[in-house]
Amino acid sequence: MNALIIIITGALVASSCSILGSFLILRKMAMVSDAISHAVLPGIVIAFLLGSDIDSLWMLAGAGAVGLLTTFLIEFFHQKGRLQTDASIGVTFTWLFALGVILLSYYAGDAHIDEACVLYGEIAYVPLDLIELDSGAILGPKALIVLLFILMVNLVFVTLGYKELKITTFDPSFARSVGISPSAWHYALMSLVSLTTVGSFESVGAILVVALIVTPPATAYLMTQDLTRMLVLAVSFGISSSILGYFLAYVLDGSISGAMATVAGLQFAVVFIAVKQRNRAIIRQGTAPPLEATKVLH
Amino acid sequence: MKETFIEFFTFSYPNITYVVVGTVLLSISSALVGCFTFLRKKSLVGDVVSHAVLPGICLSFLLTGYKNPLIIVAGAFFTGWLSIAALDYVVRHSKIKEDTATGLSLSVFFGLGILLLTFIQHSGNAQQTGLDAFLFGKAAALVGQDLIVFGILAVITLLMVLAFFKEFQIIAFDQQFATSMGLPVKSIEMILTSVTVLAVVAGIQAVGVVLMAAMLITPAATAKFWTDRLQVMLLLAAIFGAFSGITGAFISYAAPAMPTGPWMVMVLSFLALISFFFAPQKGILVRLLRQRRIRRKQLEENLLKAFYAVGERLGTFDKPLTLDQIGEKRSFRPEELRIGLRRLVSHGYLRRQQSDWQLTADGLSKGRRVQRLHRLWELYLTEYLSIAPDHVHEDAESIEHVITPELELELERLLDHPIHDPHQSVIPSRD
Numbered sequence: 137m138n139a140l141i142i143i144i145t146g147a148l149v150a151s152s153c154s155i156l157g158s159f160l161i162l163r164k165m166a167m168v169s170d171a172i173s174h175a176v177l178p179g180i181v182i183a184f185l186l187g188s189d190i191d192s193l194w195m196l197a198g199a200g201a202v203g204l205l206t207t208f209l210i211e212f213f214h215q216k217g218r219l220q221t222d223a224s225i226g227v228t229f230t231w232l233f234a235l236g237v238i239l240l241s242y243y244a245g246d247a248h249i250d251e252a253c254v255l256y257g258e259i260a261y262v263p264l265d266l267i268e269l270d271s272g273a274i275l276g277p278k279a280l281i282v283l284l285f286i287l288m289v290n291l292v293f294v295t296l297g298y299k300e301l302k303i304t305t306f307d308p309s310f311a312r313s314v315g316i317s318p319s320a321w322h323y324a325l326m327s328l329v330s331l332t333t334v335g336s337f338e339s340v341g342a343i344l345v346v347a348l349i350v351t352p353p354a355t356a357y358l359m360t361q362d363l364t365r366m367l368v369l370a371v372s373f374g375i376s377s378s379i380l381g382y383f384l385a386y387v388l389d390g391s392i393s394g395a396m397a398t399v400a401g402l403q404f405a406v407v408f409i410a411v412k413q414r415n416r417a418i419i420r421q422g423t424a425p426p427l428e429a430t431k432v433l434h
Numbered sequence: 435m436k437e438t439f440i441e442f443f444t445f446s447y448p449n450i451t452y453v454v455v456g457t458v459l460l461s462i463s464s465a466l467v468g469c470f471t472f473l474r475k476k477s478l479v480g481d482v483v484s485h486a487v488l489p490g491i492c493l494s495f496l497l498t499g500y501k502n503p504l505i506i507v508a509g510a511f512f513t514g515w516l517s518i519a520a521l522d523y524v525v526r527h528s529k530i531k532e533d534t535a536t537g538l539s540l541s542v543f544f545g546l547g548i549l550l551l552t553f554i555q556h557s558g559n560a561q562q563t564g565l566d567a568f569l570f571g572k573a574a575a576l577v578g579q580d581l582i583v584f585g586i587l588a589v590i591t592l593l594m595v596l597a598f599f600k601e602f603q604i605i606a607f608d609q610q611f612a613t614s615m616g617l618p619v620k621s622i623e624m625i626l627t628s629v630t631v632l633a634v635v636a637g638i639q640a641v642g643v644v645l646m647a648a649m650l651i652t653p654a655a656t657a658k659f660w661t662d663r664l665q666v667m668l669l670l671a672a673i674f675g676a677f678s679g680i681t682g683a684f685i686s687y688a689a690p691a692m693p694t695g696p697w698m699v700m701v702l703s704f705l706a707l708i709s710f711f712f713a714p715q716k717g718i719l720v721r722l723l724r725q726r727r728i729r730r731k732q733l734e735e736n737l738l739k740a741f742y743a744v745g746e747r748l749g750t751f752d753k754p755l756t757l758d759q760i761g762e763k764r765s766f767r768p769e770e771l772r773i774g775l776r777r778l779v780s781h782g783y784l785r786r787q788q789s790d791w792q793l794t795a796d797g798l799s800k801g802r803r804v805q806r807l808h809r810l811w812e813l814y815l816t817e818y819l820s821i822a823p824d825h826v827h828e829d830a831e832s833i834e835h836v837i838t839p840e841l842e843l844e845l846e847r848l849l850d851h852p853i854h855d856p857h858q859s860v861i862p863s864r865d
Contacts, residue, residue, distance in 0.1 A: 161531070161534040165533065166531075166536065166538075167478055167536055167537055170537055170541075174644060213710060216718045216722070217659075217710045217716075217718045218716070218721075219655060219710070220472075220475050220477075222651075223472055223477045223651050223654070223655040224655075225478065226478055226650075226652070226655070227648070227651055227655050227703065230648030230699055230703070231652075231700070231703035233699075234645055234696040234699035234703065237645075237695075237696040238693065238696045238697065241692065241693050242691065342644075343540075343544050343644075344541065344544075346537055347541030347542060347544070347545050349537070350534055350541060351541065351542060354534050354535075358528060358530070385549070389552075390549045390550070390551075391549055391551075393545070393548070394546065394548030394549035394551075394552060395545075396545070397542055397544070397545020397546070397548070397549075398542065398545050398546045398549050400542065401538070401546070404538065404542070408524065408528060411528070412528070
């Protein structure tokens with residue numbers, strides 16, 4: 137039963153991350169998600185100190201705000217200070233993360249959150265933390281319910297805003313000309329990335345969220361040029377890495393989230409080699425242009 | 435507080451000396467290497483490497499069963515290097531973009547590292563305690579054998595940067611030029627990558643996985659706000675790095691609960707933020723002020739030009755004009771108009787007469803000059819660049835504000851003291 141709960145939790149995180157990640161990598165913003173996932177740390181620590189629970193809605197909202205602030209600062213230093221993007225990302229997130237670690241060590245006794253958990257979470261504890269109703273009935277594991285909620289929000293967002301997201305991703309200037317604001321959609325997407333990061337924090341930690349945001353979509357991106365199919369494939373890779381990751385961790389007695397990231401990486405490697413082989417075969421036969429040469433998706 | 439300060443800076447205990455020497459050495463070496471990765475716009479490479487050394491550290495431990503600094507360094511170096519090679523390979527051989535490949539390499543290597551680390555921790559080997567120091571860093575633990583190994587690495591990094599200064603400089607600024615010169619760009623890149631990995635490996639135990647990136651990126655980004663010269667940039671980055679090292683070490687000495695690494699990064703970030711906003715030439719504040727000044731100047735000149743143009747049409751500059759007359763010539767926003775007119779009056783270019791406005795002698799001559807430059811430039815574009823007369827106005831609108839008196843003379847000479855612009859308007863003569 138616990139195994140099932142853990143796998144489902146992992147699958148929920150992976151699905152949310154893969155959906156958002158697909159848009160992020162198409163927008164060439166993979167590293168911004170890395171920055172956000174680190175930068176929300178001070179927000180989480182402060183929320184902890186204020187006594188709110190890691191799953192509370194306040195916490196999600198607050199951390200979402202910190203995530204947006206990060207995005208804004210990166211843009212601000214880049215545009216107003218003419219600092220190149222890579223450095224702007226690097227300076228911003230390390231600064232906020234350092235602040236978070238300092239707060240964490242200063243209030244070490246008060247916050248029930250430890251440093252290692254920040255980096256790689258502990259999904260194995262998910263089944264232990266249950267939501268109990270006033271009547272005494274048990275609703276289910278807390279993280280599971282929060283993550284289900286987050287996945288719903290992401291699904292609704294992507295379904296309702298599919299057209300707008302697609303247009304602002306592939307052709308921002310066209311989007312502007314038909315009255316769709318690329319920056320509004322940019323910030324909307326980034327707030328969901330922050331929300332998802334914070335929601336997944338406890339289970340998989342700051343850096344492995346990035347693994348799930350970037351890797352399954354990148355694997356899917358190698359295989360297709362169609363956005364809808366890419367999303368479906370990415371979610372499938374995400375879910376399969378959570379299932380296989382659980383068993384790998386079980387065999388090795390190691391971190392489940394670490395194993396999920398490792399499996400996601402292996403999946404990428406396998407697909408990468410397969411696509412490369414196929415392209416080579418196609419070129420040798422001279423029948424069709426290689427998949428990689430036709431870059432419809434940017 | 436004062437006593438602690440004196441105690442620390444007179445190096446009363448050998449441990450203080452060790453920690454200070456260690457942190458300063460590694461701050462300087464990573465700051466210098468960081469300048470080159472920064473200039474190549476590959477700052478985040480440092481972030482990738484610092485995450486990717488973790489599986490190497492764990493593998494070395496798994497293979498030997500104990501913590502031998504040399505073997506750990508070798509393992510860290512190996513996977514750090516591998517992560518960059520993998521990143522480059524993926525970018526070169528697929529449609530995956532660089533940012534995605536960066537995130538991919540970073541997170542997958544780190545995930546593997548975490549898997550191995552937790553595997554080791556659960557395996558019950560008593561030797562493993564302290565391996566997690568690599569995650570968050572523990573500068574205070576830099577003693578004895580560790581200090582010697584990591585100190586030597588930092589020194590090697592420093593020496594490598596000095597030895598390959600010229601080569602790094604060329605590939606940092608102009609890789610194509612380097613290739614055309616017949617320089618072995620590939621090998622130089624490989625050496626730079628190796629030095630980057632070396633700097634990360636040297637620093638990782640002190641500041642930890644995540645914050646190592648800051649040790650490379652932040653000093654370089656900060657220094658860039660103060661200078662355009664590479665040598666000066668390197669020197670400044672090294673100073674910023676050293677300062678953060680000493681300050682960080684002092685803070686965690688004065689308040690032992692405080693971690694050294696994060697405080698070093700906080701100090702660096704503080705310097706960075708100050709520089710971003712207040713650097714004298716490139717700071718955000720100066721830039722905004724400069725933009726505002728230019729916008730103001732343009733507004734004033736455009737207003738004077740509009741006054742001049744209306745006067746030109748009326749055939750006299752002695753009549754006060756209404757705002758409606760100006761508005762017909764060129765539309766200004768009410769807010770702009772209010773500020774612009776007030777400033778022109780206070781500079782003595784305009785006079786107010788009841789509800790009307792009148793150019794002063796100074797204002798007239800300035801308005802005439804702007805109009806003159808506008809028309810000269812239009813003529814220049816049609817004559818020398820063969821641009822159609824109906825396409826030259828926009829360009830002249832912006833260039834009229836920046837032409838110096840010397841350029842004005844030169845234009846006049848080139849165009850042979852013209853009388854009419856391409857639209858057959860008279861080019862007003864100089865005063």
